[in-house]
Amino acid sequence: MERVASKAEARRAAADARTEGKTVALVPTMGALHEGHLSLVRAACNRADYVAVSVFVNPTQFGPGEDYDSYPRDLEADLRLLAAEGVDLVFAPSAGVMYEPGASVTVDPGALAECWEGEIRPGHFAGVTTVVTKLLSIVRPDLAYFGEKDYQQLQVVRRLVRDLDLGATVVACPIVRDRDGLALSSRNVRLTADERASALAIPAALEAAAVALASREREARALERAMFERLAGEEHLSLDYAVVVDPDTLEPLDTVDGPARALVAARVGDIHLIDNCALVPHPGHSDRRSTNE
Numbered sequence: 001m002e003r004v005a006s007k008a009e010a011r012r013a014a015a016d017a018r019t020e021g022k023t024v025a026l027v028p029t030m031g032a033l034h035e036g037h038l039s040l041v042r043a044a045c046n047r048a049d050y051v052a053v054s055v056f057v058n059p060t061q062f063g064p065g066e067d068y069d070s071y072p073r074d075l076e077a078d079l080r081l082l083a084a085e086g087v088d089l090v091f092a093p094s095a096g097v098m099y100e101p102g103a104s105v106t107v108d109p110g111a112l113a114e115c116w117e118g119e120i121r122p123g124h125f126a127g128v129t130t131v132v133t134k135l136l137s138i139v140r141p142d143l144a145y146f147g148e149k150d151y152q153q154l155q156v157v158r159r160l161v162r163d164l165d166l167g168a169t170v171v172a173c174p175i176v177r178d179r180d181g182l183a184l185s186s187r188n189v190r191l192t193a194d195e196r197a198s199a200l201a202i203p204a205a206l207e208a209a210a211v212a213l214a215s216r217e218r219e220a221r222a223l224e225r226a227m228f229e230r231l232a233g234e235e236h237l238s239l240d241y242a243v244v245v246d247p248d249t250l251e252p253l254d255t256v257d258g259p260a261r262a263l264v265a266a267r268v269g270d271i272h273l274i275d276n277c278a279l280v281p282h283p284g285h286s287d288r289r290s291t292n293e
């Protein structure tokens, strides 16, 4: 496994792999790796001949007062995990290397970035689209892996790659959860035991929406109410949003007639957590309703 810190070295290593006719995959991460990240890495290793992983806590996607300074970092542990997975290249630049002094051009993340996380974290998605564009320009992968855990980010990146013809195929990977249901996140290590217990209301709320849908509730507001009820009064937890949206446009739905996504964001202690799940109405949903009622 090659470890590089400069853009030139990363560009050269990936270009060499392409010259050898290899399929190149990129897995962008902010490090403090867990099984969620490793699931992306494994998917990439299964499909591509050459796998590059970037480890970079991107300052431009953190707002003032957010947790850039306290974000967990452990590059040596990350390198051990990535070597064990058979990764070919780790690109771990410093912020000063990634952003030249005086860098001022950014990538506008477009309309999908205006709602939900974009509203709570102004500038966040511009930081994401800028760094993802830079990483894709440096590595020029055939495949770029992203987790459904950050569902809005995934959709913003899909649009970015499509609208700017960045040339990579975006591959989405399912959310990996802890045994208790909490979606794995690098930030989870900062939760106290009590906060973690409260955070479990988030996956429980998503489950409540899925259960309500399975029992034929198709009104989005009622599904959202099922989530609010599960989250309300939870100690340490302050809800940002719990919504049922179109999985592509992220616009709120009235009725779940086809694929939908439930999105939840909350602050637990001072830690921002997000989670989501697919809401898929049963195929015979409306037929059964009309036959049985």
Ligand code: AMP
Residues within 6 Å of the ligand: 028, 029, 030, 031, 035, 036, 037, 039, 040, 145, 146, 147, 148, 149, 150, 173, 174, 175, 176, 177, 183, 184, 185, 186
């Ligand atoms: P991050 O290091 O948080 O920027 O995440 C890097 C990539 O890993 C992103 O594409 C995330 O969506 C993905 N990821 C993070 N946590 C999970 C998880 N629990 N399950 C699946 N993918 C994840």
